[in-house]
Amino acid sequence: MYAQMVKSTGTGVKSLDEMEPEERAFQEKVDADIRIEARDWMPEGYRKTLIRQIGQHAHSEIVGQLPEGNWITRAPTLERKMILLAKVQDEAGHGLYLYSAAETLGVTRDEMTEMLLSGKMKYSSIFNYPTLTWADIGAVGWLVDGAAIMNQVPLQRTSYGPYSRAMIRICKEESFHQRQGYDIMMKMAKGSEAQKRMAQDALNRFWYPSLMMFGPSDANSVHSEQSMAWKIKINSNDELRRKFVDQTVPQAEYLGLTVPDDTLAWNEEKGGYDFAEPDWDEFFDVLKGAGPANHDRLEARKTAWDDGAWVRDGLTAHAEKKRTAKVAAE
Amino acid sequence: MSKEWPLYEIFIRGQHGLSHRHVGSLHAPDAETAIKNARDVYTRRNEGVSIWVVEAAAITATAPGDKGPIFEPSESKIYRHPTFYDIPDEIGHM
Ligand SMILES: [Fe+2]
């Protein structure tokens, strides 16, 4: 999940009887699957939680461009390079759709950027892992985009209209991302011994960080209940994580690769796999900023923002000059 | 902090013969740049044959609270629909 630990400001879930008429009307709309639009009345906690969640999701799309962008100039063929470029360009678009959705809630784009750069807002832990080899680009498309899709598909039905519409657009574009990643993995896994080792190594390094993308286990997921009542969270973290494992293990088998989990076993009774939890201490460390690439990612965003300032200002000045000239000519 | 670029709403005509539809929004310094950016963001997969951009601040909208007075009066005017009228079968399609 691109939004992993979103603090909800609601204080326990109220029943309809406990609500004031305005809030009750709002909750009844949510319960009836009627979308909430930007100018409709909404509880302050709903608005704040959504800004956090959508903002975190948007930042993840943008920061997520960095580990993949790292390989654009080094892609093994011109075709792979064009595909990767198109994929990374899509992610920029996803960031934009989500920032626009968050802006309808009364926060500005620049405010959100500043909050990312000051560390006040987070992005997904997964992008704090480095992409060391070309096989990592395959693993990222296959596993990271795969996990993102798992989370984004249900969010198409989320209660907030602008968020839901952004998710629908994004989901349309995501399946290409996962398929191009798996395509790279197939090539590597069926290639030379060295390529196969690279593919296995990429799976080894990205398996647990991908499982972490769904956020902490339900037992430690304190803010879920209110978000679920508001329908800005549709499934529990563990539910999505299980679904992801069940879907991904056969795909790894097809590649002839081994999931790095000795305890992994099919459980006939529950109709799903038993699998090991990721190291949650590592997860919380990465969220706090101690992951292998946290520093580089934020530095790259800061540099882009600071070095781009004169371009943004220059274009604003140029637009103003043109506007004044036009007024003068009238 | 620099001044933020204004927000533009983007409308795309998907195919010849259809109307423009709202697809999303973006920030740009002026309308010309908004069109260029809209092309890059919203028509990467053949989604359009024409783009309109409108500064979001220039849009006037109905308020959610006015929904009743504005839209409810038409609910009772069922005679505005063709199915209100019973025309005998012998007349054929009308
Ligand atoms: Fe994305």
Ligand SMILES: [Fe+2]
């Ligand atoms: Fe993606």
